Amino acid sequence: MSARTLRHLIVVSLIVLWEMLPRLGLIPELFLPSLSSTLAAGWNDAGEYGHALMVTLYEVAVSMVLACGGGILCGAIVGSLPRLRVLMMPMVSSLYAIPLVILYPVFNVWFGIGSESKIAFASIYGFLPTMLGTAAGIQTIDPQLLLAARSMGATLPQRLIRVIIPAAIPTVLSGLRIGGALVIVGVVVSEMLISSAGIGFLISRYRTILDSPHVFAGVLLVLLMTVVFNAFVRWIERKASIWQTGTRAGQQAAGVMQAGAIPTAA
Template sequence: MRAPTSRETRWLIIATLLVLWETLPRFGVIPPLFLPPLSTTAYALWANGPEYISHLWVTLREVGVALLFACGGGIAAGIALGTSPALRRLLLPIVSSAYAIPLVVLYPLFTAWFGIGEPSKIVFASVYGFLPTLLGAAAGAQTIDRGMLVTAKSMGATRMQQIVHVLLPATMPTVLTSLRIGGALVIVGVVVAEMLMSTAGIGFLISRYRTLLDSPKVFAAILLVLALAIAFDLLVQAAERRFSQRGSSGTVADPQSEGAK
């Protein structure tokens, strides 16, 4: 018999988990209050679709803005930190130590500074995802062959051309990996902030229905968070495949030809 492929095994595991989710509560192995059947959860999501969609839009807006600050800023700061020995020696130990701090305990400070609206959740999630993205990008920048930068400088490349044509392509695998981690933490940060203190968002629905002991609606909201995280991960995987297909064909462009363009 042919051994199952990794893809087939993965789908088999997912199907098994879904079947267990439906059958275990049905047969009383797990109390429905702790884990409602999958069909009941799906019906709760369908029956309350407009409510979930409106709150999902709030969460998506907050996640999108936080991703710009956390991942965009983290990648830029990480490359700058990784390519500057002086900055790396000065700031990298501080950043690494800050990453070990459980930021969730600082959320009351964010609400005191920015209020209980969207700004505090966006700032909290941005900080939550910024540090791992920065550290990953910095680690990738440190692995760059310095000869490539010397070659770029000798060809008259400006600092921006070095970043676009040398640093970013060379660090892209590590950057995408840190992007997956940082983006996932941004989603977690937004949902956690909504659960702690909010009047809108998927995290708010989880917290509200949890207090009402309405398990199907709680797990319906959790399904949306899971779908959001999977969708983001699939987007990053698509970017990784696109980059791997391009291979290592990227070369340092001639600054004169760039100017001509």
């Protein structure tokens, strides 16, 4: 049995258990409503959930750009400059160890209870792991690649875009996956704490009145967002595989050139 088939069987088994355990009374409906009742609750209030989903998607999209885009850029700069890396990495690592959720009341004071505070909180929540992952990946790059780029007169922006980020793409994508997932978590959690819109707000509101089907309908939407994001990252990995192939070819070419230069110098 292939791994893909086994994964599909596990997913189908979980779906069947989700439907049957509450139906058979083995798990109280208050703790886990059946899948059919969860889907019915979401369908009956599709308009409300659709509006909340649009709010959450907007906040997630803006936070992704700020957190992942900024994290990859800053991580590439910090990782490629040794002095800046020695200065910044210990500070960023220490900051990442702090549970940032305790700072959310500060964001509410600064930005209010609207989307701005959620975007600011989620952006910082996802920025740090993306930056750390990118900076760590930069340190694994073959120095010969950077030396060849500098010898050909490449500027720092050109080295970042054409050499550094492509060469570190596996680690960059790992940081992107973690940072993006934390962005979604940050937005939903902030909506659950203090908000008047979004999926997190609906989950928190229905939780207070013990309406489990509506709570799990919101949870399903959050799960759907994470699945779509993970599929998007996998698509980027497939598209970026040509960069990794090109980087390996460049390393081999640099090695051949270096080997050929040794006898000449001798």
